[in-house]
Amino acid sequence: SVHGPAPSNISRTSALTNGQQVYVVAHDAAGADCRPASNSIAMTVNSLPADRAVSPATGPVCAGQSVNITIANSEVGVNYQLKDLSNNPYSAVTPGTGSNLVILSSTIPSSMTLKVVATNASTPLCTRDLTGQSVLTDQTPSVANAGSDQIRCNGTPFTLNATAPV
Numbered sequence: 001s002v003h004g005p006a007p008s009n010i011s012r013t014s015a016l017t018n019g020q021q022v023y024v025v026a027h028d029a030a031g032a033d034c035r036p037a038s039n040s041i042a043m044t045v046n047s048l049p050a051d052r053a054v055s056p057a058t059g060p061v062c063a064g065q066s067v068n069i070t071i072a073n074s075e076v077g078v079n080y081q082l083k084d085l086s087n088n089p090y091s092a093v094t095p096g097t098g099s100n101l102v103i104l105s106s107t108i109p110s111s112m113t114l115k116v117v118a119t120n121a122s123t124p125l126c127t128r129d130l131t132g133q134s135v136l137t138d139q140t141p142s143v144a145n146a147g148s149d150q151i152r153c154n155g156t157p158f159t160l161n162a163t164a165p166v
Helices: none
Strands: 021-023 040-042 057-063 068-071 078-084 099-102 112-120 127-138
Touching: 068 112, 078 099
Parallel strands: 057 127
Antiparallel strands: 021 040, 068 099, 078 112, 112 127
16 A cells, blocks of 8 residues: 555556556545546556577678578567677577578678677567577688799690688
8 A cells, every 4th residue: 555645656667468457545544445447457468479590500601791680480479689798789680581591791891790680579678588589700811822923835724723702
């Protein structure tokens, strides 16, 4: 119960179920109930999106390129978005399809970790970061080396010794 002339806020910390009625009963100083006619609200409980596998877990990427991230068995009614660990968006919001969902990232500036944020489409309050993350390593290609310059006569075979780029 709440005592005093000023309005008070009361919060309930136990779990509520969908459709459960919540109401407030006010007592006067003598303990008599003062019940207004419209004193209850119905609770709507929306579920958190389910955790899904994310791939690739790691992978090379060149700075300035995009990468495809796959969410296994995406949920209908859930929106997915790629974000960095500071919650900056790296893709558009993409609705789940009920099957594997491929999201193309925006351009990757360098090595980074991308996470997938899943949000219940009914309410943005029901959001979770999926457990899997994609750790992307900048794999900017190196220059191929064909070896030193050589002088050969026309028609004479020769061999180039080269190193392959990364």
